[in-house]
Amino acid sequence: MQQLTPVRFLHLVSNKSSTLFHTRSLVNNLPLLTTTATKLMSSGSGRSEGSIRDGDTVFGKKEKVIEDQYFRVQEVEKIKHLKEELLKQKAKLAEIEDKIDELAPSKE
Structure with missing residues (x-):
């Protein structure tokens, strides 16, 4: 089994640091990376996509x-x-x- 080394990075949007585990292959961390990217790109307004007015x-x-x-x-x-x-x-x-x-x- 590969040795996992923690890597700290800073979220650009929230200025909070998080820890990712760096391996030789990013495939192991792909779900974590996509979840982070999705959370960064999503808006928390509660409106549906493409809604113009309430x-x-x-x-x-x-x-x-x-x-x-x-x-x-x-x-x-x-x-x-x-x-x-x-x-x-x-x-x-x-x-x-x-x-x-x-x-x-x-x-x-």
Whole structure:
């Protein structure tokens, strides 16, 4: 069996020192290393991954209303822009139809 020698290291986040047992192979310490890395990277906020706001509070509800209002305004502006583009396209279509009528021989 290999001799284990303790190695002290300093956590960068918590400034606490811990002891790892150094061997010739890191495979023996891999579970300890991954646990330490996972603990360092995890946030202790209690919120789930990707959560944006807490909808149960008054502030969460107010934030939702503000976001919904913002998106409604954006949709109204987009519809207004699309209507303007539609009017421009209708005008172009009318011009093209007039040119076709001018170029087509009259049936009289």
